[in-house]
Amino acid sequence: MQVVSIINHKGGVGKTTLTANLGAGLAARGKRVLLLDLDSQASLTVSFFTPTEWAEQLLPERTIKHWFDGLDDGSALHSPAGLLASPRRVREKLARSSGRLDLIPSHRDLSDVDTELAAHLLSDPDRFTQLHSRLRAGLAHEAFAGYDVALIDCAPNFGLIARNAVAASDLLLIPTKPDYLSTNGIDSLGLKISSFVDEFNARCADDEQIARPPAAVVFTMVQLHNDEPIEAQRSVMSRVEAGHVEPLTTTIRDSKAVYGPAPEYGVPVILGGTGRAATRELRELVSEISERLDGVEGIAA
Numbered sequence: 001m002q003v004v005s006i007i008n009h010k011g012g013v014g015k016t017t018l019t020a021n022l023g024a025g026l027a028a029r030g031k032r033v034l035l036l037d038l039d040s041q042a043s044l045t046v047s048f049f050t051p052t053e054w055a056e057q058l059l060p061e062r063t064i065k066h067w068f069d070g071l072d073d074g075s076a077l078h079s080p081a082g083l084l085a086s087p088r089r090v091r092e093k094l095a096r097s098s099g100r101l102d103l104i105p106s107h108r109d110l111s112d113v114d115t116e117l118a119a120h121l122l123s124d125p126d127r128f129t130q131l132h133s134r135l136r137a138g139l140a141h142e143a144f145a146g147y148d149v150a151l152i153d154c155a156p157n158f159g160l161i162a163r164n165a166v167a168a169s170d171l172l173l174i175p176t177k178p179d180y181l182s183t184n185g186i187d188s189l190g191l192k193i194s195s196f197v198d199e200f201n202a203r204c205a206d207d208e209q210i211a212r213p214p215a216a217v218v219f220t221m222v223q224l225h226n227d228e229p230i231e232a233q234r235s236v237m238s239r240v241e242a243g244h245v246e247p248l249t250t251t252i253r254d255s256k257a258v259y260g261p262a263p264e265y266g267v268p269v270i271l272g273g274t275g276r277a278a279t280r281e282l283r284e285l286v287s288e289i290s291e292r293l294d295g296v297e298g299i300a301a
Contacts, residue, residue, distance in 0.1 A: 002298035003139060003150045005169040009185040014175045014220035014252065017045040017259055019153040024090060024268040025286035027099035031148045036064060037106035037280045038165060039155040044255035045105040047086035047263040058085055059097035067132055068161070081143035087268040110161065116161040129204040131160065141275065149293065158192050163291070166193055167200060170296040171287070172215040174245065178222060178233035183240050186217065190244055215294065217247040218285070221254040242277035250285040253278060
């Protein structure tokens with residue numbers, strides 16, 4: 001199984017929209033896709049399940065929070081398959097496809113878990129590898145052997161849970177608006193990831209070491225004029241292209257009318273959207289990312 005984390009320090013850059021549409025697009029092409037919502041805001045979760053469905057069917061135990069429970073006694077996650085939820089509306093859209101899409105939902109208290117993990121690390125630094133490998137070890141469980149790809153929607157920070165995602169990842173996608181504030185932290189994020197990987201490998205056995213995942217920027221919320229990004233955004237995009245993280249060729253246009261209503265209906269735009277241009281871009285993005293994944297070995301399960 002190949003693992004892709006969608007990550008950025010900056011919020012409001014389209015991480016959840018990208019994750020939902022990429023997952024649904026891959027599933028429509030016959031892939032078996034697992035989504036993990038690591039953001040306590042739970043935007044990915046409520047993009048597929050109504051708040052009522054989330055509260056009545058998934059909380060409190062069928063969430064990613066349960067994945068990290070049991071750290072006090074060092075216990076492992078006994079049945080990760082029990083956390084899986086299958087969004088009904090998407091399942092209906094994929095009825096003619098051999099693919100599938102499942103989700104491990106978020107929990108509002110996930111930010112508290114991040115704080116608890118940091119406290120564990122502070123009190124017992126020798127548990128560094130264990131605390132940062134919780135997600136990686138879980139994804140290698142036989143319960144997930146049937147999935148082709150896992151997509152992880154990260155919170156806009158680089159806390160311990162986000163570092164768990166990096167440790168488990170084969171590829172990182174960094175969605176960003178082409179403006180100064182949104183792109184300003186890309187290099188900083190890269191440095192933090194590099195430093196974390198170095199520290200992880202320095203603390204663990206040789207057979208547990210990880211490689212720094214390759215990364216790519218995805219420009220989102222691009223404003224077009226005559227089918228080209230506006231001048232101010234072109235300037236920012238050029239600076240990013242000259243930097244250390246290569247952007248993908250495909251960009252996603254700014255279209256609140258198309259993307260805004262999608263979560264309420266529980267179906268990503270790529271499966272049921274009304275904007276033809278947006279849908280075309282999303283399909284092109286799925287193709288480009290699929291090509292990147294062709295060279296990724298992934299986690300053996």
